[in-house]
Amino acid sequence: MTTANALLDARDLTFVRDFEPLFEGLHMRVHTGQAWLLSGPNGAGKTTLLKVLAGLWRADSGEIWFSGERAKANSWPREALIYLGHGAQLKADLTPIENLRWISAVHGAIAQPAQIDAALESLDAAHFDAQAVRSLSAGQRKRVAMSVLQLVDRRLWLLDEPYANLDRGGVALIEGLIDRHCANGGAVVFSAHGEQRARVALNELKLGLQ
Amino acid sequence: MSVLRASVELLRRDLQLAFRSRMDALQPVLFFVLLAVLVPFGVGPEPLRLQTIAPGMLMVGTLLSTLLSLDALFVRDADDLSLDHLLLAPVPLAALTFSKIVAHWLTSAVPCLLAYPLLATLFNLSDGAWSAGFLALLLATPTLSAIGAIGAALTVSVARGGTLIALLVLPLYVPALIFGASAIESAQANLAISAQIYFLSALALLSLSLSPLVCAVALRLNAR
Numbered sequence: 237m238t239t240a241n242a243l244l245d246a247r248d249l250t251f252v253r254d255f256e257p258l259f260e261g262l263h264m265r266v267h268t269g270q271a272w273l274l275s276g277p278n279g280a281g282k283t284t285l286l287k288v289l290a291g292l293w294r295a296d297s298g299e300i301w302f303s304g305e306r307a308k309a310n311s312w313p314r315e316a317l318i319y320l321g322h323g324a325q326l327k328a329d330l331t332p333i334e335n336l337r338w339i340s341a342v343h344g345a346i347a348q349p350a351q352i353d354a355a356l357e358s359l360d361a362a363h364f365d366a367q368a369v370r371s372l373s374a375g376q377r378k379r380v381a382m383s384v385l386q387l388v389d390r391r392l393w394l395l396d397e398p399y400a401n402l403d404r405g406g407v408a409l410i411e412g413l414i415d416r417h418c419a420n421g422g423a424v425v426f427s428a429h430g431e432q433r434a435r436v437a438l439n440e441l442k443l444g445l446q
Numbered sequence: 447m448s449v450l451r452a453s454v455e456l457l458r459r460d461l462q463l464a465f466r467s468r469m470d471a472l473q474p475v476l477f478f479v480l481l482a483v484l485v486p487f488g489v490g491p492e493p494l495r496l497q498t499i500a501p502g503m504l505m506v507g508t509l510l511s512t513l514l515s516l517d518a519l520f521v522r523d524a525d526d527l528s529l530d531h532l533l534l535a536p537v538p539l540a541a542l543t544f545s546k547i548v549a550h551w552l553t554s555a556v557p558c559l560l561a562y563p564l565l566a567t568l569f570n571l572s573d574g575a576w577s578a579g580f581l582a583l584l585l586a587t588p589t590l591s592a593i594g595a596i597g598a599a600l601t602v603s604v605a606r607g608g609t610l611i612a613l614l615v616l617p618l619y620v621p622a623l624i625f626g627a628s629a630i631e632s633a634q635a636n637l638a639i640s641a642q643i644y645f646l647s648a649l650a651l652l653s654l655s656l657s658p659l660v661c662a663v664a665l666r667l668n669a670r
Binding site for chain 1: 448451452454455456458459462463466467526527528530531532533534535536537542669
């Protein structure tokens with residue numbers, strides 16, 4: 237495949253923290269249908285790389301191209317990707333339904349109540365959808381946060397620790413989401429520890445080996 | 447259309463949040479009222495003396511109560527990481543920061559305006575100055591919210607940035623303070639207040655139109 241049709245093409249990325257490069261000369265080419273696992277020890281730069289790809293943080297050098305177009309700081313292709321962080325990014329005083337409503341609106345998607353219900357249902361999170369997020373467990377919050385993926389239509393998912401705090405059933409549901417997204421022409425870059433794997437052809441980028 | 451919808455939903459969310467924790471949201475205005483109650487103990491309760499200091503005290507009280515609520519503007523969003531969603535949204539960030547400023551005005555200035563009759567009574571404002579005082583607060587508070595938002599956005603990644611916000615923002619509040627107090631003083635002396643009102647309106651329009659852009663840049667810079 238040529239460079240032009242790669243969904244995401246990171247070239248020669250370097251990110252410096254405290255005068256030490258966290259990663260240096262990093263290359264990564266993500267095509268549609270691919271799931272990429274970022275692995276490496278704590279502090280290896282997995283979250284940093286995801287945030288750089290999402291356009292939240294700026295790399296010190298290197299280029300990032302999306303579908304053959306170079307991403308610039310002032311014109312990041314935000315309608316092509318979504319980043320979900322390790323924390324839940326939810327408002328603790330609102331219910332899951334209210335949270336999903338504002339999050340999808342902010343991302344430019346119009347989420348009908350029925351769609352929100354269905355998204356929560358598919359991650360087995362519907363039975364606590366009327367409680368304030370404050371009263372939910374970390375795993376329950378994670379399920380609510382991941383429901384955003386079904387409401388906001390983005391080709392590239394950047395997921396930081398999507399399996400964190402989830403029980404075995406939750407992990408299987410997220411794996412299913414990732415598999416289906418890749419099968420439908422999307423791509424996923426995610427970080428994880430341990431043995432969790434998406435079932436689709438998985439590419440792995442090991443960080444922190446320099 | 448999606449920009450408008452995103453802004454409206456964000457405004458709705460912030461109002462919902464303020465309503466859920468309404469005791470927190472009412473603290474700044476309670477502070478303002480307490481301040482007005484305490485002043486006569488310090489300077490003496492003579493009506494004439496209270497009338498003399500009323501213009502300045504009303505404006506300073508508004509300034510301080512606004513400061514108390516500024517940390518809620520972006521810091522809470524940064525703390526629970528929900529700010530990430532705003533930074534990653536495909537809509538212009540300035541549209542979202544404008545929503546945040548409007549929400550701040552509605553939740554911090556409107557309670558002060560509602561408490562105004564009580565405050566005016568505590569300072570023994572004459573009938574002629576009553577409406578001028580209300581107008582001054584009404585027109586000065588959008589400026590306070592808009593300029594305060596810049597301070598809040600600049601200090602969003604500073605741990606315990608509350609004091610820093612005050613140091614950054616209070617000097618910028620001087621024009622609103624001067625014209626607001628001057629409007630009430632002129633009304634007390636039965637003079638025309640249109641000049642001050644025009645200035646306050648101009649300040650409000652200028653700060654409301656520029657502040658969302660500055661906030662957006664500051665938030666992006668602070669993301670790293």
